[in-house]
Amino acid sequence: MTKFLNILKIAFKNIFSNKLRSILTMLGLIIGVASVIILVGIGNGTQENVTSQVKSLGTDVLTLNIQDNDYALSYSDIDEMLEINNVEAIAPYKTVSATVKYQTTNSSRASIIATTDKYMSIMNYTISSGRLMSVIDLENNSKVCLLGSDIAEKLFELSNPVGQDIQINGDNYTVIGVITEVGSSMGNNVDDMIIIPYTTAKYLGSDTSINTAYIKVSNEDYIEQTTTLLENYITNKLGITTDYFTVSSQDSMIDTFTNVNNSLSILLGGIASISLIVGGIGVMNVMLVSVTERTKEIGIRKALGAKRRDILLQFLIEALVLCALGGLIGVVLGIGVGELLGKMGYSFSPSINITLIAFLSSVIIGIVFGIFPANKASKLNPIDALHAE
Amino acid sequence: MLIELKDIKKYYHLGDQTIKAIDDVSFTVEKGEFVSIIGPSGSGKSTLMNILGLLDVPDSGKYLLDGLEISKAKEKELATIRNKKIGFIFQNFNLLGKLTAVENIQVPLIYNNENNNQSKQRAIELMKKVDLEGRENHIPSQLSGGQQQRVAIARALANQPEIILADEPTGALDSKTSQDIMKLLTELNENGQTIILITHDMNVAKKAKRIVKISDGKLYE
């Protein structure tokens, strides 16, 4: 026990008496451990974030997306689709980029959502003041809009926007309501949105063809069945296979995202692990130099009765302490930088398992890469070691 | 009989030249003896000492230390014998530069599984014995040559070894300091410590009760 404590003491002494070298040696491991923690943490955070936001949409909503720009549904097809079993509501969805301005405020670019009166209820959005979009607004191509809470505040500060006119691409649009604060979703700030009637979008240079739509299913249990029915409808209608469009539930979107996110995490984690291994080679290199530098010390210790095991342990523990220390600094740095990134708006959720694994990896690397130099040191012949200088 | 060498040989081959560093040496030492081995440079003194101290192995011959045949001992046993039965004193002191005087003396004690307090206590006592009170926490570079050699002697004595092997212990010291060191060794021998000392200085050799001459790897009593 004393022997062991003594070995530990010597190890710390050597590491601290060579601070610069020790830190440079540990750097590879520090970066490796920290980046594993940060990358996986951000992956986790994004995953949790997306999952909760997609879930908040409700699991009874399907998203229709026609990826091929050559094909689109027409506005009147909505009525036909509403005939499909269990389809309760459909909101076509389109975004148009435009400049927005209110009286003297600077004009700024904004993404305008063109949709129908059903969108708000499908998305579970409510209004905090004013009124919702009506069927009449759609029929008349009315120049009216609903404002997200953030953009309302930006344009109107404290005054009431309802009934006021804002300029979208220079045209006047009357604000009919303000949407209750939602928070950000999938990296977009939903509270920055401006919603206009689908038919009104033609004034912004967009037609009424439909590429994207949200579909509410009346019974969650029939979601797969309904998906198939919708797919069949579109295949028949447009004469295209499901290679050209998707009808996806929130669950399947989460699955897709999880898959992408996992493979990304594995890739990034892999790259970070390589830096861990490179760090280990650095440790081995320095330990080999250390053995050469301390050959005389090894000789003296052997003359004083050190066994092979004593010398082996001494160098192994030194490598181990170096790596454990590097791992620890890496953990602290990784979580620190991660939390900082979290404050800057990235989603960061550190995983205890990965943190533990990263730390243990650096300890194992200490053993794996420390054993060779330590073994070399322990096998030195006492007389040759004593004669070294 | 504490030490018995029989027909020990150690040859070095350099190219087609053979250097007979130790050539058929037979030699015995009793408990409590103070032997000095004297010979010119290159005569094989250090080689003999390293064999006696189990740091080097002879090519052939038999070496009995305290009844144990060394050629049959395993590496681990050799380490234990070096630790417990032999105390080394080197010409260039060979202290560990980063450790304090006391920590240097503790090294063989800790390899002998003594705990920290015990070994520290013993090291402090030994510092007194070699007249170095107050220098306990100095590292070697803060000590004079004579003081360093005293620390080395204290370290050699740490595990109360059967035998002290001193290879030119005064070789790096001035004559006044040499006399002090020799006085210390003589005192140790008077208290029963077996000592083998190597030197090429007759004045130093004369302090021992028995003088053995070595030249070209051969011993002459």
Ligand SMILES: Nc1ncnc2c1ncn2[C@@H]1O[C@H](COP(=O)(O)OP(=O)(O)OP(=O)(O)O)[C@@H](O)[C@H]1O
């Ligand atoms: N490792 C070695 N390889 C080859 N020759 C060696 C080796 N070690 C010692 N020798 C030779 O063996 C002979 C004896 O050397 P040794 O060191 O024992 O002499 P010494 O009596 O201690 O000399 P000094 O008084 O100078 O220390 C010398 O000729 C030396 O050159």
Ligand SMILES: [Mg+2]
């Ligand atoms: Mg010599």
